[in-house]
Amino acid sequence: MAKKIRIGYFANVTHAAALVGVQRKTFETYFKADKTKVEFTVFNAGPAVVEAMKGGAIDVSYIGPSPAISGYASTGGSLLRIIAGATLNGAQLIVKPTINSVADLKGKKISVSTGSTTANIFIQTVAPAAGLKPGDYQLINMRPPDQVAALAAGSVDAITSFEPYLTVAEKEGIGTMLMRFGQIDPNPTCLVLSPTLIEKSPETVQAFMKSWLEGVDFWKNNPSRVAEVLHEQYNAAGYSNVTHEMAESIVKQIKVEPELTPAIADHIKAEAERMKAANLIKQLPDWPKVMRPDLLQKARSA
Numbered sequence: 001m002a003k004k005i006r007i008g009y010f011a012n013v014t015h016a017a018a019l020v021g022v023q024r025k026t027f028e029t030y031f032k033a034d035k036t037k038v039e040f041t042v043f044n045a046g047p048a049v050v051e052a053m054k055g056g057a058i059d060v061s062y063i064g065p066s067p068a069i070s071g072y073a074s075t076g077g078s079l080l081r082i083i084a085g086a087t088l089n090g091a092q093l094i095v096k097p098t099i100n101s102v103a104d105l106k107g108k109k110i111s112v113s114t115g116s117t118t119a120n121i122f123i124q125t126v127a128p129a130a131g132l133k134p135g136d137y138q139l140i141n142m143r144p145p146d147q148v149a150a151l152a153a154g155s156v157d158a159i160t161s162f163e164p165y166l167t168v169a170e171k172e173g174i175g176t177m178l179m180r181f182g183q184i185d186p187n188p189t190c191l192v193l194s195p196t197l198i199e200k201s202p203e204t205v206q207a208f209m210k211s212w213l214e215g216v217d218f219w220k221n222n223p224s225r226v227a228e229v230l231h232e233q234y235n236a237a238g239y240s241n242v243t244h245e246m247a248e249s250i251v252k253q254i255k256v257e258p259e260l261t262p263a264i265a266d267h268i269k270a271e272a273e274r275m276k277a278a279n280l281i282k283q284l285p286d287w288p289k290v291m292r293p294d295l296l297q298k299a300r301s302a
Helices: 013-024 026-031 046-054 065-074 117-129 144-153 165-171 195-200 202-221 223-236 244-253 262-277 294-301
Strands: 004-010 037-043 060-063 081-088 091-095 109-112 138-141 158-162 176-180 189-193
Touching: 004 013, 004 026, 004 046, 004 202, 013 026, 013 081, 013 202, 013 223, 013 244, 026 037, 026 202, 037 046, 046 060, 046 065, 060 065, 065 117, 065 189, 065 262, 081 294, 091 117, 091 165, 109 117, 109 144, 117 158, 117 262, 144 158, 144 165, 158 165, 165 176, 165 244, 189 195, 195 202, 202 223, 202 294, 223 244
Parallel strands: 004 037, 004 060, 109 138, 109 158
Antiparallel strands: 060 189, 081 189, 091 158, 091 176
16 A cells, blocks of 8 residues: 555536545545555646646546546656546536627637636637637636636636536626536546556555545435535635535536446547647547556446
């Protein structure tokens, strides 16, 4: 068993089971007997996670397909392995109340987190479907926690982001939900692990997977308690404007899916094809190497 495991996560609901595990100290419980130290780092977007993994700062995290593929490709396949799914349908497009369609975003400023899956969904799918091409709008790279304030201040006209920021924007009358990306793209969040941890400490990986799966089961079977946990977590993180009612609404929107299903796997592969066509990566990943659903199955059967 490794002496420590370093887990990265976002303080938003796309990391649903991780948020529950952190708040309930589930991870620490599974590693207590072996005295493995559990360290957490909070990130704002997938590209930052990729850089942290490149620097050897974390072992485990949850990111969208775009940064996962980019990280894998930019390191010759040495950076990470996609182990499982995590959540679906966490992203949306929120706009100023005066904007009624995606086509209305022509000439407007749109806040994205550059390199993230939500940004790529807008650029590659949402905008073209509305007849918008690069140059028809201005992308503003921004940290997700700063996006709602920017929309309220009028420095951007729309944001592509995830919860809880989107519900806050709607409830406070700052913006309106124009589109849930789940209508056109499942925008999955994936569980990724360092190959070094997998190879050197398989027992640590299995213990982590079991602790994470407990969080998954808790989310699925206890929606009311999950809302309480999220409310506590967000308030502790400084999001005092996230009410218990908002937390309940958020829980209903998110689907927690731990399996790397054929549909999710196909979606990830299609995203890689789009990235290659856009010259964001030079070659497609070696899928049997990068996708390791066998680790999830091993943890389930142990």
